[in-house]
Amino acid sequence: MSVSIVHACLRDGHGGSPTAVLPEGAFTDDERRAVPAAWGTSHAVFVSERHGDVSLRFFTAEGELPACGHGTVAALAVLADRSGQPEYATTLHAGGRSFAGRAVRRAEGLQASFDPGPVTLREATVPERELILPLFPTLAGPPVVASVGRPRMLIPVPTRADLAALAPDQDRLREACDRLGLLGCYVHTVPTADGRAAARMFAPSIGVPEDIANANSTACLAGHLSRRGFTTLTVDMGDSLSSPSSVTATAETGPAGVRVDVGGFATLATG
Template sequence: MIDRPPVMIVRACLREGRGGSPTAVLDEVPLSDDERCRVPVLAGTSHAVFVSVRGPAVSLRFFTAEGELPACGHGTVAALAFLAERAGDTEYRTTVRTAGRTFAGRAVREKALFRVAFTSGPVELREPTAAECGLVLPALGVTPHALAPGTRVASVGRARLLVPVATRSTLAALAPDFEQLGAACDRFGLLGCYVYSAPARSGRIAARMFAPSIGVPEDIANANSTACLAADLAGRGVTGIAVDMGDSLGSPATITATARPGATVQVGGTAEVTGMILPS
């Protein structure tokens, strides 16, 4: 990699000030895509976000070890916290541009943390095909008796499968065959699979996101999939959710989202800017 740039580590979507998804955030630099893919590997994170400030707007690019993503929810949370920390204001607002989309984002300082929210893009929902379910669900390890009603294919940039299971204990016990799951997702053009428990009356949900096709066998926090779920549940009368993730990876995370039928989704979480990795 040419002239390794300084990288800030931001823990996105904390739960009660703990855990979260460590994310590499750095200013836009002249790197090839292959070099950008090396940044999360070198930083020890699942994702890297490249930030370019252009007047009143901010452009973001997201990379994993496997390539560029058109969108990344927890990466957006991390980038907004990074920018708010640098601005030094109590409240930071900006217009965010990603691949093919422009939306509003904000971050509010709460002592050492930032409460971040942004507007999700339009969520497209459809019923999965029998072929999709027939290959993906066995690879996940979701048996018919464990499956709850409401499996959907959802897209906010890229399609992913939303898979409801009956209980949190079923969710916690999942042990996917990642090679088989990656092949099934690749066949149908899916980003991955977001498996979640039935919502409690409070709107509290547990979820796990499996995305081996993009080099992330399991994601600590996935805000865009949470936005997809919020849009789906809004049509069934649930307008606000808080989703717990990351417990199986030892890094508890929580993402919040609000939605109404036919309206945009507000999604976000709490973030902490933890420190900088300097070039060696």
């Protein structure tokens, strides 16, 4: 099994989310689910290249995901590294959609970004608030439910200290998310004027008690904050897991709605 371990969404050249990237093959789903634990990662990405098309499948120990943001960053880094080109661009296929992905070689690694698709937003319902919010008692505003394929709750807290102090009951959170059909809870600080924030993503329902980096949820936050005039966003994650990470996103509003681009730096540890 040829596996590349990619540290996706590094911050200042350090940390990042270790992600297993490997060529598609004749694997059973059980074998795919076993890859993250075998290689010490939270996610695995299976990459298929055929006639110029690139398809991605994402797995955790719990099963397949329709999308994975930092997994997409990791796959783009591997593809760009193998191309040997200073700039790489392709069309990716995953979760029933096709989208643009790109990577640029920098001194500190590969800067990868992609189009996560349209962001849908709505207010959290009363049952959602009643089940979820008791696990996150310090709020800086109303939560929203956002999706780029699967819904997750965005929960604002006032400060980084409030964020660092969180220790939600994972069993209760999983039960609530399973009942509500939520991917998880993305808890974030109020961004500064220049669009800097911090976040933690809790997703026990997919076998990830806390994600080191979560690009798709950051894309959701960028779409949400674009309504308040934010066009760029940098979100720090992973500090509570001793693996500092950063995800960047831009949002543009046009006739078709809000278009988000999200990504981060990545380096290949093995290949």
